[in-house]
Amino acid sequence: MKKIVFILSFILFFALTGKAQDNKSLPKQYQEAVTDILSKIPDxxxxxxxxxxxxxxxxxxxxxxxxxxxxxxxxxxxxxxxxxxxxxxxxxxxxxxxxxxxxxxxxxxxxxxxxxxxxxxxxxxxxxxxxxxxxxxxxxxxxxxxxxxxxxxxxxxxxxxxxxxxxxxxxxxxxxxx
Missing domain, CATH: 3.90.1720.10 (endopeptidase domain like (from Nostoc punctiforme))
Incomplete structure (x- = not known):
């Protein structure tokens, strides 16, 4: 559950700041999940x-x-x-x-x-x-x-x-x- 909350918080923060595609600062274990979720959110x-x-x-x-x-x-x-x-x-x-x-x-x-x-x-x-x-x-x-x-x-x-x-x-x- 903490993993999901962290990922969703990250997505929301970076989507609002316009840096949604820059997830390189995340631990590797989260980068793929964030990229996958972001690809499903319409621009x-x-x-x-x-x-x-x-x-x-x-x-x-x-x-x-x-x-x-x-x-x-x-x-x-x-x-x-x-x-x-x-x-x-x-x-x-x-x-x-x-x-x-x-x-x-x-x-x-x-x-x-x-x-x-x-x-x-x-x-x-x-x-x-x-x-x-x-x-x-x-x-x-x-x-x-x-x-x-x-x-x-x-x-x-x-x-x-x-x-x-x-x-x-x-x-x-x-x-x-x-």
């Missing part, structure tokens, strides 16, 4: 991203409506993104320009599922924020899909590949929920 950030995506996916197909952030009426792009993140405690932004200013900017190759992509409006030459979406998935080749409310052909919440037209409009990626 908090991954879990949060999964929750965000599950919630966002539940809104697929909701129609596009300019200046709206209501699933009953429809969403514009930033209305959709703000509605999703509001359900996870983030209330700092409503417009694409707000999202461009909020959070922590990350390089696209370091972005992760749940991060916000900020795009220009439909005029690519005007390099000011005009559209936002949330990274939906990143495959093993680094190809990104994002979920957003589009006024285009889909005319509602949809998942789109980050390539071509949208890739040329991309301004930045930001992390808004850690």
């Amino acid at each position: 908090a950030a991954t879990n949060k991203a999964t929750q965000i995506m599950d919630f966002a996916k539940s809104l697929l197909g909701v129609r596009y409506k300019y200046a709206s952030s209501s699933p009953e009426k429809g969403f514009d792009c930033s209305g959709f993104v703000s509605y999703v993140f509001k359900n996870f405690g983030f209330t700092g932004a409503r417009s694409s320009r707000d999202f461009a200013k909020q959070g922590k900017q990350v390089a696209l190759n370091e972005a992760k599922v749940g991060d916000v992509l900020v795009f220009t409006g439909t005029n690519v030459k005007q390099r000011t924020p005009g559209h936002v979406g949330i990274i939906y998935s990143i495959d093993e080749d680094g190809k990104i899909k994002f979920i957003h409310s589009s006024s285009g052909k889909a005319h509602g919440v949809t998942v789109t590949d980050l390539e071509g037209y949208y890739k040329t409009r991309l301004l930045k990626a930001v992390t808004v929920v850690e």
